[in-house]
Amino acid sequence: MKNSPYAGKLATSAMLVDVPKLIADYYAGIPDLAVPAQRVMFGTSGHRGSSLERSFNEWHILAISQAVCDYRAWQGINGPLFLGLDTHALSIPASASALEVLAANGVDVMLAHNDEFTPTPAISLAILTYNRGRRSGLADGVVITPSHNPPDAGGFKYNPPNGGAADTQVTAWIEARANALITSGLNGVKRMPHEQAMRASTTHRYDYLNAYVDELDQVIDMTAIRAESIRMAVDPLGGAGVHYWGRIAERYRLDLTVLNTQVDPTFRFMSVDWDGKIRMDPSSPFAMQSLLSRFEHDHSYDIAFACDTDHDRHGIVTKSAGLLPTNHYLAVAIDYLFQHRPLWSSEMSIGKTVVSSEIINRVGSKLDRRVLEVPAGFKWFAEGLHDGILGFCGEESAGATFSRIDGTVWTSDKDGITAALLSAEITARTGMDPGEIYAKLASELGAPVGGRIDAVATPVQKKKLSNISAQQLQCGELAGEQIQHIFTNAPGNNAAIGGVKVVTANGWFAARPSGTEDIYKIYAESFRDEEHLQRILLDAQAIVDLALNA
Template sequence: MNNWESVYHKWNTFQNLDPELKKELVSIESNQLALEDAFYKELTFGTGGMRGVLGVGTNRMNIYTVRKAVYGLASYLLKNSVNVKDRGVAIAYDSRYKSREFAIETAKTLGAFGIRAYVFHSIRPTPLLSFAVRYLGTAGGVMITASHNPPEYNGFKVYNEDGGQMIPEEANQIIQEIQDIDNELDIPIIEQPELEEKKLLVWVGDGVDNAYLEKLSLITKLSHDECKQPKDLKIVFTPLHGTASELVPAGLKQLNFDQVSVVEEQMVPDPEFSTVSSPNPEEHQAFTMAIGLGKKVNADILLGTDPDADRLGVAVKTKSGDYTVLTGNQLGALLIDYILSHTNPVLLANDRVIKTIVTSELGKAIAESYGVKTIDTLTGFKYIAAKIRQFDTTGEAFVFGYEESYGYLISSFTRDKDAIQVAVMASEMADYWKKQGMTLLDALESLYKKHGYYRETMSSLTLKGKAGAEKISQIMHTIRDNPLTDIAGLKVEMLEDYLVGKRYINASSTIEKIDLPAENVLKFTLANDSWVCLRPSGTEPKIKCYFGTCGVNESESEATLNQLKDYMNNVMHQII
């Protein structure tokens, strides 16, 4: 009997298996491939938590894999934090299938340890969970969400007491606790009525929302009088069936943006995300209904948040009356310029912008023009949050953090990417430029003319299942063992291998240490201000390849990008 078959047998013979999961298990009992995929491994718990397809098995999101993760979290907190039982853990959840159920399962498992759970009474955004951890002073936090993944997914994100996602050092200790669990089916729980009776389950109302909105009102660059004035900016907003339907309109109202139209069909929470093919504002199809409404009301900008409201997409009306969706890099650059240009120059010396290694260099160029230093981190907002925490001891001041995948943070009262903050600030910025007779596209063009025509793109190769994971590993091993010396005719000037923490500078044969956590990432810096970065996704069965360049004009940059993309796609397909 293979190992996965013995695990399957354990589940199949478990007398008290959840009836819904038992029914699914029976339905696939004659499908050898489906059974193997469900049981051949345990759902990976990474640095931010875990994410996977809903269903029966150790490689799926279900009440038993959730309990196992919570057991590991509780064990870790009790060993590494103080007063954990009374401080408790904050728990929020989005509109996905099983989200509320998994939130309550989290509380039931924590309760068996005597740890109080503060659970929101209805769906809430991820950034609000991050804020709640800090506001309530809990020992940690859990967000039940799969962000913008397809409807069949859900996930479990873990936060430390600072409100940031767990960094590797913390997550590795939780993983160790999880690995010590013999049987996920036997993890003790306390049922909800007893939890409530013992005050181990506390339902969270609107108080946290109100405290968050008060903090949100303070991030504006407008004067008190300007805040009170009605704004001549027409906005269309869609939460894409997710959690931002209340807080984004409320945040805009605080600054007197009174011309806000919402996509009514998408204001309704819907785990199927039935009006879009993907609830991801990075993909332009997600704006289809917003664009239709935008044309109807003649909106200046369109705002779209993903289901858990940690990512924001912005579309801008063009001169022809159509709408162009900004990339994450473009919106980030515009925000850096707006924020720094409206900050007291005396304060800029200690200000810091934080971005990831796969984010555009345009933001760095803009920050440098204001005398502000930019710090690079690995991909993942947990690293940006960790850097902000370090600033508490270094005297540096956080002013903006972002990543290319539509994640941004303006004020550190939350410690995860925050689409609500950015929706309000992007509207404020668009209103500012409108008063100058310009759109955000006009402002972006002026930045390109000043700093260079930076362009970026990303391609991904989806390889599902056990065989897919092996192919992704094969690609990384092959390229690491046989480093590319040129890519699409551009010479490789530097290779950074983040797994071994070394930077190889070809011109001088110098090897430098990379002072960042180990991660399976390769980044090639090329001639002509171009670069390529290769990394397996931590949350999806994909290998991602990022590209960046800077040319004297748009066409030159686009041509170079296409050449780099075609070259790397060919390399990866040849390997597999």
């Protein structure tokens, strides 16, 4: 798709969200469930929407919060609920609405000290820390965040006692209950005034920031980074970890410069993404333009990184390769960790999503480690991380987490902070930046080139694609190569991928319907060259279109 002429440039005043209107519409808008986009819908990481489109309003949050309370009662979850929020404008009113319901239901809620913004990994860590060794009275959590999405977006994510994003069975229950409550005009929603909820005996404070920062040396070799005097720069992109980085530098005596400490719900300091929208995506070279330009002209740093708004995603900037593509860094991180964590079990596996690069599989083979390939969504990794089966998990959209140095679980949700700091540890202990290490891996294992295209599809065709079978694909070859495998269920856990993946010796494609637009997405990769990639993409669209129109 064609890039906007504004891509990579600072946002103009005309692009900035009208925050007062956004908040007013949050309270005034009432969703119409006859409009599918206005229903409560949990995607791969919670319910997301905008008050401007009546897809994220107070009614949604009141209903979802009550549904969470009902789910907790049904499941016997009666420990504290850790509640966090990011820096999006809608997060503060949504957090207030959620507390009013949680308090009225008698839930012990843990709010951040000093009303600090809360990264997603800090919530996951808090849940796991509280639940360690417990069999009853377990804690869970809620993160109010739409992740890296534009400034007009809001989001609500529920994390059960395993600390990760809730799986589809849990979210389907909460989604159905929330929509029923909205249909009833919120009849059945318990609620108390916000001031009363803040004073309730069940409302507590929790120091997420120091609880998280003080344990980081159990995950990252801070001594190596400090000993080699690695010079780091970070841009929090105006996100929830904005005050964490200074504390990390102070606590571990690191040469770490925080380049941007601004928090502004319009995110006016961002360069806009490929489509002309403001999006706090650390994997996008357009959104990362400010940091890339700074790093290119200021040679005082060895490595730089950024995280998205709730700090569950990372972007790594190296001297050798600039902004390192997500899949490249995942491969490097895996290769490094499984060779530099001697206390990790020899049975620990690698988790990846079906649309992540095949080079991860090749790194896994090199390391003699099993690769568990699952559908899109980090929720599929939560149990494996929690139980110590998975040592590292990553997805193509720049989310990753990994075990502590001793092999026990750190977080079971994505952690952009540790993924970023790992790049400094890698540089310190190998003498090479991650870009240089990836170049060596690509020379040894093959250098994949990847791409994605969007194709038009009707709602009926999208539904057909999400339920497609291997037998419906009438093909034996892809881009001149014999097809080896056709997957409609992920090989790692046999869960439906909501589409199809086709694999040959030197390439693959995966096709999935969009959850928000009348299109389907084709991801592809070639271990030959760009020409071969384009042939795969063309053949893929022809194969899928034939099946959808049959």
